[in-house]
Amino acid sequence: DIQMTQSPSSLSASVGDRVTITCRASQDIANYLAWYQQRPGKVPKLLIYAASSLQSGVPSRFSGSGSGTDFTLTISSLQPDDVATYYCQKFNRAPWTFGQGTKVEIK
Amino acid sequence: EVQLVESGGGLVQPGRSLRLSCTASGFTFGDYAMSWVRQAPGKGLEWVALIRSKFYGGTTEYAASVKGRFTISRDDSKSIVYLQMNSLKTEDTAVYYCTRGLYGLLTGYYVDYWGQGTLVTVSS
Numbered sequence: 001d002i003q004m005t006q007s008p009s010s011l012s013a014s015v016g017d018r019v020t021i022t023c024r025a026s027q028d029i030a031n032y033l034a035w036y037q038q039r040p041g042k043v044p045k046l047l048i049y050a051a052s053s054l055q056s057g058v059p060s061r062f063s064g065s066g067s068g069t070d071f072t073l074t075i076s077s078l079q080p081d082d083v084a085t086y087y088c089q090k091f092n093r094a095p096w097t098f099g100q101g102t103k104v105e106i107k
Numbered sequence: 108e109v110q111l112v113e114s115g116g117g118l119v120q121p122g123r124s125l126r127l128s129c130t131a132s133g134f135t136f137g138d139y140a141m142s143w144v145r146q147a148p149g150k151g152l153e154w155v156a157l158i159r160s161k162f163y164g165g166t167t168e169y170a171a172s173v174k175g176r177f178t179i180s181r182d183d184s185k186s187i188v189y190l191q192m193n194s195l196k197t198e199d200t201a202v203y204y205c206t207r208g209l210y211g212l213l214t215g216y217y218v219d220y221w222g223q224g225t226l227v228t229v230s231s
Binding site: 001030031032034036038043044045046049050053055085087089091092094095096097098099100101 | 142144151152153154157168169170171204211213214215216217218219220221222223224
């Protein structure tokens, strides 16, 4: 099975900083990747699908890029509301594996 | 408004069985794949099982950790997806989320809606 590896596992940044989270697939998954945000104690929420398409209603400071094996989620200007754990998930074929998550905190 | 409401969670002894249900509303249930995702306390997300829509054969897929023990099924007439969990282990303890899978020719599948989750605790 294809493994999904996120980095870093956690980060701390200041409000207004640009934040980048990476997700690497062990094999080519084309653009079949989504990103989710899970705030503490809450249900995960879809941010990005098909690697770079912004889900309706998600702030434009979130963006996704990549194809093949390397993908990036970028928050252009970190806000207090963005404190959460972020997960990538692959969809090229089952199993729909998640990355291990990246916890984002405010410095 | 899309709603996914899970039920059936609770405390169960190791080796026993439990069936989770997810009742959907606000969309044409039969047109969508449905899946279950779980999250052990303090841990990350783990995909568990998938059932495709009848249009795509209604076929099922499972994570290696549950294959042979868990069965996903759907009743399109009632807009319900089930997860039958047999031979439960302590490591199956988690919040179980019901999710909707959207398919597009250009985008492939992705999960766009999640239920609130139901807690399953496997303990003696």
